[in-house]
Amino acid sequence: MVKVGIVGGTGYTxxxxxxxxxxxxEAEVVAITSRAESGRRVDDLYPNLRGHYELAFSEPDVRxxxxxxxxxxxxxxxxxxxxxxxxxxxGARVIDLSADYRIxxxxxxxxxxxxxxxxxxxxxxxxxxxxEVNRSSIAGATLVACPGCYPTSVQLGLIPxxxxxxxxxxxxxxxxxxxVSGAGRQAKVDNLLSEVADSFKAYAVTGHRHLPEIxxxxxxxxxxxxxxxxxxxxxxxxxxxHSTLFARRVDTSVDLQALYEDWYADEPFVDxxxxxxxxxxxxxxxxxxxxxxxxxPQGRDTVVVMSTIDNLxxxxxxxxxxxxNIMLGLPEDMGLKQVGLLP
Ligand SMILES: NC(=O)C1=CN([C@@H]2O[C@H](COP(=O)(O)OP(=O)(O)OC[C@H]3O[C@@H](n4cnc5c(N)ncnc54)[C@H](OP(=O)(O)O)[C@@H]3O)[C@@H](O)[C@H]2O)C=CC1
Ligand SMILES: CC(=O)N[C@@H](CCC(=O)OP(=O)(O)O)C(=O)O
Numbered sequence: 001m002v003k004v005g006i007v008g009g010t011g012y013t014x015x016x017x018x019x020x021x022x023x024x025x026e027a028e029v030v031a032i033t034s035r036a037e038s039g040r041r042v043d044d045l046y047p048n049l050r051g052h053y054e055l056a057f058s059e060p061d062v063r064x065x066x067x068x069x070x071x072x073x074x075x076x077x078x079x080x081x082x083x084x085x086x087x088x089x090x091g092a093r094v095i096d097l098s099a100d101y102r103i104x105x106x107x108x109x110x111x112x113x114x115x116x117x118x119x120x121x122x123x124x125x126x127x128x129x130x131x132e133v134n135r136s137s138i139a140g141a142t143l144v145a146c147p148g149c150y151p152t153s154v155q156l157g158l159i160p161x162x163x164x165x166x167x168x169x170x171x172x173x174x175x176x177x178x179x180v181s182g183a184g185r186q187a188k189v190d191n192l193l194s195e196v197a198d199s200f201k202a203y204a205v206t207g208h209r210h211l212p213e214i215x216x217x218x219x220x221x222x223x224x225x226x227x228x229x230x231x232x233x234x235x236x237x238x239x240x241x242h243s244t245l246f247a248r249r250v251d252t253s254v255d256l257q258a259l260y261e262d263w264y265a266d267e268p269f270v271d272x273x274x275x276x277x278x279x280x281x282x283x284x285x286x287x288x289x290x291x292x293x294x295x296x297p298q299g300r301d302t303v304v305v306m307s308t309i310d311n312l313x314x315x316x317x318x319x320x321x322x323x324x325n326i327m328l329g330l331p332e333d334m335g336l337k338q339v340g341l342l343p
Contacts, residue, residue, distance in 0.1 A: 024335030149315030240281025288318030
């Protein structure tokens, strides 16, 4: 069995890792940290895990974590970048769900995250964990930076168009909407039921910290700079992201439905829907799956792509386990065969 440690086990991505790993045939969680809940059993805090774990939360301890084969960080940004160098040196392999190692340029990272990067030398060794783009580098990586939730839905939706150069890379638009679990489990007035329910709003319109991450990934695929207008919205539901993506066609000779179907034909977790079927957040809820469809309304020059994921699964913990499977040479879908919950 592969020994797994989780730093930050009380947040939504931490408990989602536990839920998914409970049914993983090759992984055993041997350490899970929380400073606030140290000593408490995980199935006392999260009764859905009763019968699956005997574990209790413990204080983060690098020596204990270094004895694990794989350590997941499900912590806010600015935590992993302080602990990871020592863990790597001790021989553990790390999968970071936070943003600490996602952006290659430490200065750009600082500009969006508001503080200097604590381990820029390690940043250079990190592999961006979007398997549909970087599968072979992930296999040999010691440190994988899992993509953000919005960046997963936006990149998977736009990659075929940019890779085949059928749209203008300097005029991309993403209008994305997320359920409230995307904001994490910490108490905030903005996320109260009475603030969120029965309402819908945009936020961070002048610039969201996922913008540089998305532009970095898309320009790698396009082989040239890209410019994206990204507008996130908060949806009055718990899980799910729906991204509606707009791009201007520069090459109208390509059959776009065929392009997407071919591009993702061998991808176990990307499902291109038949023409006319639209993705919904509820059909990917609980599943490690991105569903995509596209249209060219009125046959004009704008392509509209719709992309949905569960922010906690393909947008975080499911994708993290997909990365673990690739790193360990296990079947990529091990522990990830859940079907979406509907209704
Ligand atoms: N929610 C989502 O949909 C997604 C989240 N992510 C990212 O995953 C990460 C975790 O998110 P989420 O689960 O929502 O977060 P939460 O805020 O809900 O949980 C944070 C966890 O980290 C622990 N933690 C906080 N500070 C420290 C510290 N200094 N040292 C050690 N542990 C610490 C907390 O436990 P304690 O304080 O008790 O130690 C808690 O268990 C974030 O970086 C987030 O951006 C990525 C994709 C999607
Ligand atoms: C709804 C909501 O608040 N979403 C979060 C999404 C960010 C997130 O979860 O962070 P990472 O994906 O970078 O780890 C936000 O906009 O800040």
